[in-house]
Amino acid sequence: MTLRSPIVLDSDPGIDDALALQYLLGTGLWDLKAYTSVGGNLPAEQTYLNARALTRAMRIDADVPVHRGTGRPLTRLPYTSASAFHGKAGLGNETLPDSTAAHLPESSAQALLRLSRDYEGELTVCATGPLTNVAIALLEDPAFAHRVKKLVFMGGAAQVPGNVTPVAEFNIWADPDAAEVVMSSGIPFTMVDLDASLRWLFRPADLAAVEAAGAGTALAARLLRVYMDAYRRHGGGDACPLHDPLAVGVCADESFITVAEGAVIVESASELTRGKTVFIPSAAQQVYYADSPVLTSRRAVTGRVALGPGPRDFVKDFVATLPQWPGVG
Numbered sequence: 001m002t003l004r005s006p007i008v009l010d011s012d013p014g015i016d017d018a019l020a021l022q023y024l025l026g027t028g029l030w031d032l033k034a035y036t037s038v039g040g041n042l043p044a045e046q047t048y049l050n051a052r053a054l055t056r057a058m059r060i061d062a063d064v065p066v067h068r069g070t071g072r073p074l075t076r077l078p079y080t081s082a083s084a085f086h087g088k089a090g091l092g093n094e095t096l097p098d099s100t101a102a103h104l105p106e107s108s109a110q111a112l113l114r115l116s117r118d119y120e121g122e123l124t125v126c127a128t129g130p131l132t133n134v135a136i137a138l139l140e141d142p143a144f145a146h147r148v149k150k151l152v153f154m155g156g157a158a159q160v161p162g163n164v165t166p167v168a169e170f171n172i173w174a175d176p177d178a179a180e181v182v183m184s185s186g187i188p189f190t191m192v193d194l195d196a197s198l199r200w201l202f203r204p205a206d207l208a209a210v211e212a213a214g215a216g217t218a219l220a221a222r223l224l225r226v227y228m229d230a231y232r233r234h235g236g237g238d239a240c241p242l243h244d245p246l247a248v249g250v251c252a253d254e255s256f257i258t259v260a261e262g263a264v265i266v267e268s269a270s271e272l273t274r275g276k277t278v279f280i281p282s283a284a285q286q287v288y289y290a291d292s293p294v295l296t297s298r299r300a301v302t303g304r305v306a307l308g309p310g311p312r313d314f315v316k317d318f319v320a321t322l323p324q325w326p327g328v329g
């Protein structure tokens, strides 16, 4: 038996977050130490309830603790939920039963800090919502950056347009201050951005395959159908991206994306460009007339940034992996 690696999934469920959880379990590669919720697609209280319900739907509520995220983002900028894509309560048309587990007093950020000490040098953190919890952990204890093995997060748009504004991706836009805390911290990060996630599209034939896989993927199939309808309504055609599952996939195998090393600086001061992820490739020649102080101080703090899809077919892996962990409901 292979030893499964410790991971925390930090999410704002959210349809694609729900799919990411089932996919993560289906890979069999991970020892999920906690499911930490964060506000994002919906406000923090709702994503917490959704996270609890999803652990029950995935039959892990007795084993995987769910923690509640902070009530507000770090940013003081106004916020809008993404219920147009995810449904009024965040999980399409579903009303799932609550977990039977007790509510835990430990917050998401506290759980991240504790687990980073318990599994120092081994813990992967996969964030599929705004980076509020990770930022709070870093603000409380900057050494968190050096205790985790890596942070893989879904968010940003390095060289492509945004999806919530012309220049910003939703997760970063929702809490740009948190994202800047994270990406300036020195934490080893991989940014799974729209550059990659919009290039792996889930199509009607893939939905048919998930539906044909039986009762264990029935909930996922219903969620995917709602998600595809939302993309169709918003001009996305017949396909939908798999943003959050892709981030989980990249935790195990970077060949689902093409990556480059570089700094990412997050804009939070401007209303127009709020949440824009300014990517500076490490390999770039110096082409600027003058460096701003922020460029000078930040360009040395780098991470790995997705610039497109990689050679390994992510959608194929997703469709094959999901049925490996049958859910209920």
Ligand SMILES: [Ca+2]
Pocket: 011, 012, 013, 014, 016, 017, 040, 041, 128, 129, 244
């Ligand atoms: Ca999400």
